[in-house]
Amino acid sequence: MFSDVPGSPTPANLADIFIEANTKLDAIDCGKCGEALKFIMEPNPEEEYAEFFDVSFLVYSIVSHIIDLNWIWLPARPRWSYLKDDCILLIELRSRMHEAPLQHLDSIFNRFLRGFIPDPVLTTTTMNSRLTSTFIVPDIAIEIDVSSTSYWIRKPLVIVECAFAQDTDSVLRKIKHEIAGQPEVLMVILVVIDEHQPYRLPERMSKAWQMLRQETSCRSGRSFASLEGPAARSYKERNHHVAIASHTWCHLGSVRFHVWVRGNEPINIDDDDELHACGTLLPNRDMDAVDTMIENGMVMMWDSIATVCQEAALGSDVTTIQDTVVAFSPDWDRLLMQLNFGVAEIAYDRYHSWYNSSP
Secondary structure, three states: OHHHOOOOOOHHHHHHHHHHOOOOOOHHHHHHHHHHHHHHHOOEOOEOEEEEOOOOHHHHHHHHHHHHHOHHHOOOOOEEEEEOOOOEEEEEOOOHHHHHHHHHHHHHHHHHHOOOOOOOEEEEEEOOOOOOOOOOOOOEEEEEEEEOOOOEEEEEEEEEEEEEOOOHHHHHHHHHHHHHHOOOOOEEEEEEEEEOOOOOOOOOOOHHHHHHHOOOOOOOHHHHHHOOOHHHHOHHHHOOEEEEOOEEEEEEEEEEEEEEEOOOOOOOOOOOOOOEEEEEEEOOOEOHHHHHHHHHHHHHHHHHHHHHHHHHOOOOOOHHHHOOOOOOOOOHHHHHHHHHHHHHHHHHHHHHHHHOOOO
8 A cells, every 4th residue: 555655656556556456557557557546645846637548447546446445545636537538547636726626616506405304304515525426526526316116216416626737628628528427417617726827946046946946954834925925915916826935836817607597408518608607706706607606506506406396205295495596606706715725825835845855
């Protein structure tokens, strides 16, 4: 297990890991496993997401098995999916920046779904579970489940994905696979977080290099942040931007939302019609269309839940559900504050990784 193997996997100890996992791989598949495991075992602050192509189902299964066996020892907590038809393995490492909008939406939907729903109907919100009949793990999946002696159903309601430091096309491809596997899903939300410009390491002999690289030890997070000065460290003054020693360590450029809801046919994210809304949270807030579309999707969720309750719990009084006023009430200011914390965390992680890298 990784717990017994210091550092990243090597060809030698990978063989031992695979033996422990009770499997045999050829040289090519062994190499693909090694690449995926190295990405997880040596997290790079500049690379939150990776795609591995031409990955067989056997390789995906072994990587999944090894991750599960060694979950508590991993330096990062990955979220991984397998697009079986395309033979692509996707791995996300879930930084604070990536998780901030997910946690915000998760809290809203949990409050919305709390109460009102009679047994044996259950709504579940997960951030680490595969969609039914797929090998894909969405950032958030909300489903309605019923399991009784006379009735069984698992129905998708909402899928949420976030893209940060990630090619948007790859996330859209993942969403298309999710919809193909769950064509009944009622709403899909995509959050796209982009930096102002691609991150670059400090150049040799730059002010940052001369000031920070020559120090005898790596600074703590608090010590590093103190170099910004009191004004820049405040939430309002930082403005989602950390620059220290004339070097930009992280600078958010935009936060955009896309929302699709289902019509008579499964959601098609290639269509830009009345079932799709987009908006911007940063740099300029324009979220009215997004707020309205999410609220429409929540009404559809409530109607679907009421229908399932009537079918699954015959005789149940669902008037409480039907009469509930649905309102989407986000706190976008709070999300912006959470993203600001994410900027500070990523800035320090990049500094820490750069300082401890080979000269």
